Amino acid sequence: MDGTTMRQDIAPGKLARFRHRAHANPLADDGIPLPCTTPEEFPFEKYYEGQAFKRFDILDIGCGYGDFVKDVSRRWPRKCVLGLEIRDIPVALGQRQLLKIREDEGVCRNGAIVRCNAMRALPRLIVGGTVEVITIMFPDPQFKRSHAQRRIVSGPLATEYAYYLKEGGYLFICTDVHDLFVYMTEVLNKHPLFEKVEHADLDPLSRDILDLMLKTADADRHQRKNPGATVYRGVYRVTK
DSSP states (O other), X not given: OOOSTTOGGGOTTHHHHOOXXXXXXXXXXXXXXXXXXXXXXXXXXXXXXXXXXXXXXXXEETOTTSHHHHHHHHHOTTSOEEEEXXXXXXXXXXXXXXXXXXXXXXXXXXXXXXXXXXXXXXXXXXXXXXXXXXXEESOOOOOSGGGGGGOSOOHHHHHHHHHHEEEEEEEEEEESOHHXXXXXXXXXXXXXXXXXXXXXXXXXXXXXXXXXXXXXXXXXHHHHHSTTOOOEEEEEEEOO
């Protein structure tokens, strides 16, 4: 990243102009400005200053304030990590935190956050067959029957995630809502392009990601709201 001066979604005064929302409607949030119109045009030099990345290795969909992006970037400095979030305030705060960490500690230069609607924008950001890991943590449950189409895990979206993952790539899901976890696992269990993976069979990167999913500030916030609640995690490998 190259700071706040060239970033439309982290411009000065932004936090004063917008009200924070716990969730956003992905069917209504269209027209969010993106840094590129095609994946080949993504300005890696601005978001990953001094790095030679040309593709994303780890994609965190619905990254919130970027806690996982920061944690996994520290642990795996050679992996290009991108967090996607639809809400403006978490993106602005997450970007600022990443920039401060880079300035103060010289780390997390391999992590970035972009504001976008992941249900619509992935074709403009990601090259197919290039991503090692996609994570979806604590997504909006969308409990209402009429809101089911807003869920970030569905049959059509799973097909899209499979397209962006490279051969043998992983999709991680995580939630503290049991009914949502049952729904997501049902979708992925019956999807022809994914197979469930036992945690013991994961490679070192994937085992570390599974562990980090429980240690982010986001996970801690969810567990504080409901002490003793189980955090359900699932791992699926693309079979294309």
